[in-house]
Amino acid sequence: MPASLEGQLVVALSSRALFDFEEENQVFEDQDDSAYMALQLERMDQPARPGVAFPLVQKLLAFNTPERQRVAVVILSRNDPVSGLRIFKSASAAGLELERGVFTRGRPPFHYLKPLGANLFLSANEADVREALNAGFPAARVYAASLTEAEKHPLEVRIAFDGDAVLFSDEAERVFQEQGLAAFQDHEERRALHPLPPGPFLPLLEALHRLRADSAGCPMKIRTALVTARSAPAHERAIRTLMEWKVEVDEAMFLGGLEKSRFLTEFEPDFFFDDQTRHCEPASRLVPTGHVVSGVANQG
Template sequence: MADSVKLVVCIASTALFDCSESHQIWLKEGVESYKKYQHSHVTVPLKPGVGFRLVQSLLSLNHSAGKNFVDVILVSRNDSEAGKRVRNSINHYNLDISRMSFTNGTDVTKYLQAWECDLFLTTEEAQVRIVLSANATITSKKIAAGLVCDIAAEATHGSLNEPPSPIIDSSLLAAIASVWPKDQVRIAFDGDGVLFSDEAERVFQTSGLDAFRKYEHEKLDIALSEGPMHSFAIKLQKLRNALAAEEQWRVRTFLVTARNGVGNERVLRTLERWGLQIDETHFLGGLNKTPFLIAIDPAIFFDDSSEHIERAKKYVPAAHIVYGVRNVKPDEVVTSSSTTIPVPEETLANTNT
């Protein structure tokens, strides 16, 4: 396989494993207590985190194809000694991860370009913002980045046996999961602010639904701009196409968006113009996405809406794409789909948008 087709995923240790217990010790008692705790628990495997299922399923492609399609890089702000428990956990779960960066406090995002990273998953929002902001200014490779939701039992596959919820009876969850092929990698994307830029979302947020519909009708023949997950989706498609024809079922993609009506057509035309083939497209017209995600049972779901993530994370692994108008901080104003500038809070208080 050509090197240009290889998918490179960089993942923080806290996204791959559930490090919540040791992290609390670090927050409350400091770094020395944290190191002592890790040393005393070095032989105790960490539990899988939110990103574990995606990593495990992607690495399985290498095994089934007999080729190195996917390279997973472990990145951590630990030093090498404190990272020993993480390395032991990787070996415990038989994860084929041999490349790692332990930076001893240095921001790991400094090394993502060197790793030729396609997708970066972390539990630190600031790191996601750094990576996605850099994409707007660099001419080199763009990196997709997601903030995995807080690591909790209900966000892993173990949630299939949780108590019933108003959305779906838990007795049906295992049956839904079993419908899909066992070794298939399923990845679900939101549309605006994820695969696409937030240009249309900004119109909706500032001017309402009627203005959005008018805007989409006027722009029907103009492709939407690329969003923060565009490059990753394209690379994922290249990976699938590199598989033998009888193996391409192993990668399946989904678009789950609140759009409907005229907005559907522009999305479909954009995907066609990009040459991006999404296996399933679900235009929900504002319906709750979670029941559809439960039916899809993805390895991960990407969305720029914290509200959608909060709903979904109880049932499926989810990553928040901290990008665009939905994720502007109180001291920022959006000037384009990819850049922001800081403004005083008192200025914001006097604006009408």
């Protein structure tokens, strides 16, 4: 019987999301792919430093046991297969049990998210992230220089989500962008009992919800947070929408326009997902951050 990823939380990510290949990438940018390949080959036995998604991957893989595989992590990379050898060697040196990788040597790799059944795609390539989101997969462009501190909360995966255009659709965000805050508040108050349409990251929240239920008794835990610029009275529709979907978040922060990064510093997530660069950029200097390149804020 062939292997199957059915029932597992599947995370696909590029090599630059998992490891710090910024120096090597600069060679690619300044010269060409041949120079990049030569450098990777030269450094074949030199383990790469952890990248922005390394702590998240490390913690998620801890949900696996010899008896039960709950999480699958797959490298999905524009790298060539030879450079892929260094990625697997670096993973082995870091104690990460990675079994699968797809290397496309420059071709967009997002097509392979479908056969993988991916619940999340992380990449430093914005075009690949956009295409993945357009295909219906939760995806984010990572800030490769984001802070990574794997030792924090070693037995707890912490993930923070923005609301509009991330967990929820950008329906309400469009009202805010086009008509302003007062119209947005009125729009949401009048529709408080009507659930918002789902956003691109609902499938990931649902997958985390299933993983939590499936791993009762496991030392690793999951903690999620909604971190949104919404405030009362617009908070009610957000809460009721999550209730309608029968998914939960552990913490909800309705900040009414306050700077998110200070609150994220206290929550200490392994990853934070937001659709707006004005939130992502300051957050990325403090916590691992992914830009969800979708919704009205990312058009044009």
